[in-house]
Amino acid sequence: DAGVIQSPRHEVTEMGQEVTLRCKPISGHNSLFWYRQTMMRGLELLIYFNNNVPIDDSGMPEDRFSAKMPNASFSTLKIQPSEPRDSAVYFCASSPTGQGREKLFFGSGTQLSVL
């Protein structure tokens, strides 16, 4: 079975450019999460969706970040304009439902470098 698929694996861009990260959750999973990992702040939840609806976006750093989930099989995280401090590994994760007992299945991450 295919796991959570993220693309690209690596992204290098210049400050001010738009960056779009993509995620395909596991088929049948109803919850999707975007996390960011940095040395300074560790793993932070940015936003999560239930049944394609954003439930909690309180972790989104600022208006430069936006996330969408147009259907059950696809989500994007966009940064516009990007800044060097956005450099991090961005993980997408999914779970079958949004219940607290469920584990998350993580993708391999996107390593973003903003120069």
Add this chain to the structure above:
Amino acid sequence: AQKVTQAQTEISVVEKEDVTLDCVYETRDTTYYLFWYKQPPSGELVFLIRRNSFDEQNEISGRYSWNFQKSTSSFNFTITASQVVDSAVYFCALSEGGRGGNKLTFGTGTQLKVEL
């Protein structure tokens, strides 16, 4: 607000030694779930175990064991007879059972280095 503390930033051991990774959590919920994830050098996050707040029975899986104690709000992880392949960053995480769904709050991780 929920919080997970992993006070050990980095631990180095020699192969075959036992090692315990500490995790202390804070939550106001009576129903919650605790997790351990492993992040090997390749970078992916791998699920290891989940416990719910009503089950304090310790668990053993091969060389891995977990000690959950509500009285001290701790969920510690022990690797017996460590191996080089155990070298990774280990994260403890918490999700609350209520309306918060299963969004995980992670600790800062413990880097485990197992040397020959």
